[in-house]
Amino acid sequence: MGSDNAPVARTWRAGMIVPDCDQGQGTQASYVTTRFTLATVVPKAMLHITAQGLYVSYINGVKVGDDHLTPGWTVYDDRLAYQSYPVADLLKAGENRIEIRLGDGWWRSQLMWAQAPIFNCWGDKVAALAEIEGGGELLCATGPDWAAGLLPITKNGIYWGESVDARLAGLPADAGVTVITPSTRRIVPAETAGIKALEPLRAVDSWADGAATVHDFGQNCAAIPRIDMDGPAGASVLIEFCEQLAPGRVWDNRNYRSARAALDYVLAGGPTTWEPEFTFMGYRYARVTPQGGARVTGIVSVPLTSVPEQHGTFASAHPLVNRLVENTVWSQRSNFVDVPTDCPQRDERLGWTGDAQVFAGTACWLADSHAFLRKYLRDVMADQREDGAIPHFSPDPTRLHIAPEDAIWAGSTGWGDAIGVIPWQLYLHYGDREILKECLPAMLRWLDYLWSISDGPVIQSHATWGKKGFTVGDWLQPTGSSAKPQPTIGDDCAATIYHFISTDLTARIAETLGDTALAVQLRARAVTISAAFEHEFMTASGRIANNDQTSYALAFLYGLVPARHHDAAKAHFARVVADAGYKIGTGFIGTPALLPALTMLGLHDHAGRVFLNEDVPGWLFQVRMGATTIWERWDALAPDGSIYDPSMNSYNHYAYGAVCQWLFESVAGLTIDPDHPGFARIVLDPVIIPALSPVAATHQSLRGPIAAGWVLDGDVVTYTVSIPEGVIAEMAARPVLTVNGVAKPGPVTLGAGTHLLTFQRS
Numbered sequence: 001m002g003s004d005n006a007p008v009a010r011t012w013r014a015g016m017i018v019p020d021c022d023q024g025q026g027t028q029a030s031y032v033t034t035r036f037t038l039a040t041v042v043p044k045a046m047l048h049i050t051a052q053g054l055y056v057s058y059i060n061g062v063k064v065g066d067d068h069l070t071p072g073w074t075v076y077d078d079r080l081a082y083q084s085y086p087v088a089d090l091l092k093a094g095e096n097r098i099e100i101r102l103g104d105g106w107w108r109s110q111l112m113w114a115q116a117p118i119f120n121c122w123g124d125k126v127a128a129l130a131e132i133e134g135g136g137e138l139l140c141a142t143g144p145d146w147a148a149g150l151l152p153i154t155k156n157g158i159y160w161g162e163s164v165d166a167r168l169a170g171l172p173a174d175a176g177v178t179v180i181t182p183s184t185r186r187i188v189p190a191e192t193a194g195i196k197a198l199e200p201l202r203a204v205d206s207w208a209d210g211a212a213t214v215h216d217f218g219q220n221c222a223a224i225p226r227i228d229m230d231g232p233a234g235a236s237v238l239i240e241f242c243e244q245l246a247p248g249r250v251w252d253n254r255n256y257r258s259a260r261a262a263l264d265y266v267l268a269g270g271p272t273t274w275e276p277e278f279t280f281m282g283y284r285y286a287r288v289t290p291q292g293g294a295r296v297t298g299i300v301s302v303p304l305t306s307v308p309e310q311h312g313t314f315a316s317a318h319p320l321v322n323r324l325v326e327n328t329v330w331s332q333r334s335n336f337v338d339v340p341t342d343c344p345q346r347d348e349r350l351g352w353t354g355d356a357q358v359f360a361g362t363a364c365w366l367a368d369s370h371a372f373l374r375k376y377l378r379d380v381m382a383d384q385r386e387d388g389a390i391p392h393f394s395p396d397p398t399r400l401h402i403a404p405e406d407a408i409w410a411g412s413t414g415w416g417d418a419i420g421v422i423p424w425q426l427y428l429h430y431g432d433r434e435i436l437k438e439c440l441p442a443m444l445r446w447l448d449y450l451w452s453i454s455d456g457p458v459i460q461s462h463a464t465w466g467k468k469g470f471t472v473g474d475w476l477q478p479t480g481s482s483a484k485p486q487p488t489i490g491d492d493c494a495a496t497i498y499h500f501i502s503t504d505l506t507a508r509i510a511e512t513l514g515d516t517a518l519a520v521q522l523r524a525r526a527v528t529i530s531a532a533f534e535h536e537f538m539t540a541s542g543r544i545a546n547n548d549q550t551s552y553a554l555a556f557l558y559g560l561v562p563a564r565h566h567d568a569a570k571a572h573f574a575r576v577v578a579d580a581g582y583k584i585g586t587g588f589i590g591t592p593a594l595l596p597a598l599t600m601l602g603l604h605d606h607a608g609r610v611f612l613n614e615d616v617p618g619w620l621f622q623v624r625m626g627a628t629t630i631w632e633r634w635d636a637l638a639p640d641g642s643i644y645d646p647s648m649n650s651y652n653h654y655a656y657g658a659v660c661q662w663l664f665e666s667v668a669g670l671t672i673d674p675d676h677p678g679f680a681r682i683v684l685d686p687v688i689i690p691a692l693s694p695v696a697a698t699h700q701s702l703r704g705p706i707a708a709g710w711v712l713d714g715d716v717v718t719y720t721v722s723i724p725e726g727v728i729a730e731m732a733a734r735p736v737l738t739v740n741g742v743a744k745p746g747p748v749t750l751g752a753g754t755h756l757l758t759f760q761r762s
């Protein structure tokens with residue numbers, strides 16, 4: 001179910017070729033190669049290339065381009081991306097040689113966890129497709145005349161890691177190739193800028209651990225090591241990885257589960273520098289064990305990401321808050337590796353839709369996420385089920401391998417709503433109407449699916465994972481002590497709230513696209529859902545059924561609390577937060593809504609106390625415990641540093657980093673006006689949290705750099721904003737407001753330039 005605005009496929013003259021020596025997934029890797037002669041050097045020569053599996057290409061022994069893990073990960077049965085590289089500087093007059101090395105990748109190495117592993121997800125054959133053209137001519141193309149051979153890579157896989165026996169290098173290309181028809185619907189130009197390496201990280205500390213040496217790179221992230229080794233032929237080096245040490249610096253990577261995520265290298269003799277080609281790991285620590293006389297003379301860690309440039313910064317007087325923002329930046333980098341994944345380390349690393357939807361706003365504030373998330377939305381639409389259910393994750397290995405009657409890995413509220421929420425964030429941040437148009441049909445099918453779950457406005461969710469109507473709910477919502485658990489939201493309530501959120505948002509999108517009739521129809525449906533919500537989940541006294549933080553946060557933020565219940569419900573909300581000792585009581589879907597809802601209601605003190613709480617559960621607890629990325633669970637570590645159950649305990653999940661959207665939009669006060677998207681018009685309305693003063697935020701928007709910051713002195717706030725050309729900013733009303741020294745009743749419209757505002761903190 002691709003979409004009309006998707007990139008145009010190319011007409012290939014080359015044939016896709018399978019190396020005849022390939023033995024299948026998990027076996028020795030292979031390459032294809034050919035030699036071709038050029039009469040003269042050809043300016044502007046371009047290599048267009050893709051593969052089933054992963055590829056690395058070399059021309060005359062030089063690696064082409066600086067991308068990693070090409071061609072990337074798309075829903076391969078729907079579309080396969082190809083990359084194009086200028087190669088004129090690699091070619092020469094006379095004989096040239098091209099070699100394409102092939103790895104198992106997401107195409108056929110293990111995906112999903114040990115209980116339900118899927119191998120050969122999109123096919124059991126790796127294959128290459130490539131053309132070099134220049135001067136209007138086809139200079140070289142994959143075809144039956146190419147040869148194939150085996151690489152010294154004895155095993156590789158996304159979760160497995162990589163095993164190399166360098167003594168096997170240089171094996172002759174003595175096998176043939178077979179031309180096949182690509183098993184994808186279409187081969188399209190790459191939709192993202194590629195996976196890039198960042199500045200290598202050096203070890204900040206190293207220590208002996210038996211025969212091994214442990215290196216601490218000081219930063220948890222998705223990365224590969226680059227290692228310098230020396231020693232006799234047959235000597236070897238094992239490299240293992242870990243995100244978090246147990247107390248006493250005890251090595252513990254049980255949370256990787258069935259992902260071996262290790263590297264082993266057998267030397268061919270003499271010094272060598274190596275980095276893996278067909279895998280990556282999620283780690284902070286590397287444990288290096290040399291054997292048989294091998295010596296490791298150097299090691300760095302090379303972070304990989306699809307979003308190398310940072311577009312947003314947020315600084316405050318609170319060092320833990322500043323680190324929290326940095327941790328979010330690193331969790332985004334680590335999990336934006338061609339697909340927005342939940343985590344980069346264990347036997348999962350899947351494009352979970354719920355995580356992506358709650359994080360989409362933050363992602364756009366911190367980095368240019370436009371092309372990346374647009375590509376992801378095309379994956380999500382390709383995985384949408386016949387009945388409109390949106391997948392739990394995309395690309396979705398289960399769609400091709402698990403029969404719906406066995407289990408449906410699609411259709412959860414809070415997760416599937418990504419099909420509306422993410423396009424809307426791309427519209428707000430980048431003014432992208434096309435993506436709204438492209439996704440609208442899928443949104444409407446999703447709404448019909450939601451209504452069909454219980455054939456009505458209130459969703460009676462199914463309690464069993466894999467059944468139609470199952471909802472993930474407020475995943476990992478903390479319950480506190482088992483003796484006196486905290487209230488949590490019921491699945492029906494959560495599902496019905498999201499039914500409303502998606503219907504209301506899609507009505508707004510239809511309106512934005514000028515489809516008034518559709519907007520009116522959907523608005524009416526939204527009104528029906530909100531009335532049903534009130535009837536089903538609100539008491540006459542304005543209490544919401546489960547009386548938990550998530551229910552109030554979502555209901556207030558998305559306009560589900562009727563005016564007549566407003567004050568009473570607000571009082572209930574405030575009391576639920578206070579009763580929890582101002583500790584967070586929300587999971588994946590409640591957390592991004594909690595602080596925006598509290599500050600929207602003027603409960604700034606409540607929001608500040610919850611945000612700045614340094615005990616578990618809370619954002620700053622993990623920072624205080626030394627986290628360098630965002631944890632999956634609030635209680636990943638106990639206060640004594642002991643590790644929570646490793647069966648589901650990632651130290652690098654960006655979902656809870658979604659709080660950064662609140663830092664930019666509320667604390668720094670930068671809100672995009674939906675009627676003037678793409679930063680054509682912003683509203684300045686900062687929320688003052690005294691403990692954070694001074695605050696300084698910057699953002700590289702579509703229209704140029706924006707900066708906003710404030711300092712509190714007594715009750716007087718000095719707010720400085722810098723606005724680029726092409727942006728209009730409206731300062732919301734404030735008591736005793738001055739603009740550039742002149743008293744002005746708000747709101748005030750500001751144009752390009754730097755403006756100094758002062759006002760009384762209300």
Ligand code: BGC
Pocket residue numbers: 342343348352354355472475588653
């Ligand atoms: C993933 C999460 C996801 C959740 C939904 C977990 O296994 O890591 O990212 O949102 O499942 O159930």
